Amino acid sequence: MSKSIGSIRIQEADFSVDNEYQNLRAAHASQNGAICTFVGLVRDFGDKKGVTGMYLEHYPGMTEHSLQQIIDQAASRWQLHNVSIIHRVGQLNLSEQIVFVGVSSAHRADAFASCEFIMDYLKADAPFWKKECNDQGSEWVEAKQSDQDRAQKWSKD
């Protein structure tokens, strides 16, 4: 088993995509041919319209463990130089950043595919829970079958 790659951060604080991108770019600088990044945001509709923000809870310890397993799976499937995952928790307002996934590789195909794979499995497996806030109060978000289906499709490819 090769050494695990990847950086995982669970934090309340916001993040800078540019800083994360520059960190990915600086590591393995001469070998990187492609960097793919994804950012998830708080939007104004979810299970209901009029979302004003959300509260994010997670299972400390299991979250990091689960995300490392996802990174390890991606690294065994594609040639990756580095992976960075940031997931915010706590209270988030409308249009704030929730999650960052960044992947560096020699090739764009590996970077594109692995970034999507990591996000799909993060949504299906990592122990985070969202509670949406609107002007009537707040409600826990229902898990979507479509999110499980998106992760499942990778095992068929």
Next chain:
Amino acid sequence: MKILFFASLRERLNTEEEQWQDLNGAQTAGDILTQLQTRGEPWSSSLNTERLLVSVNQEIASLTTEVTLNDELAFFPPVTGG
């Protein structure tokens, strides 16, 4: 044994964590769940759902997973991060 509850389940049970010094004969995660369900409301209805997930020592497990007094169990609803 440490037992944790998260998200909507934590709120409905008004319980984040408990410590058990005795498993009362429980051998599997399902046995623990059965003991919790027999407490009456809100435990019985909140824990009586097909959509309940269980982890043992921070790995997704099933109700047939064997457990010991040193384990950390958690019960929670399907995840919704990202």
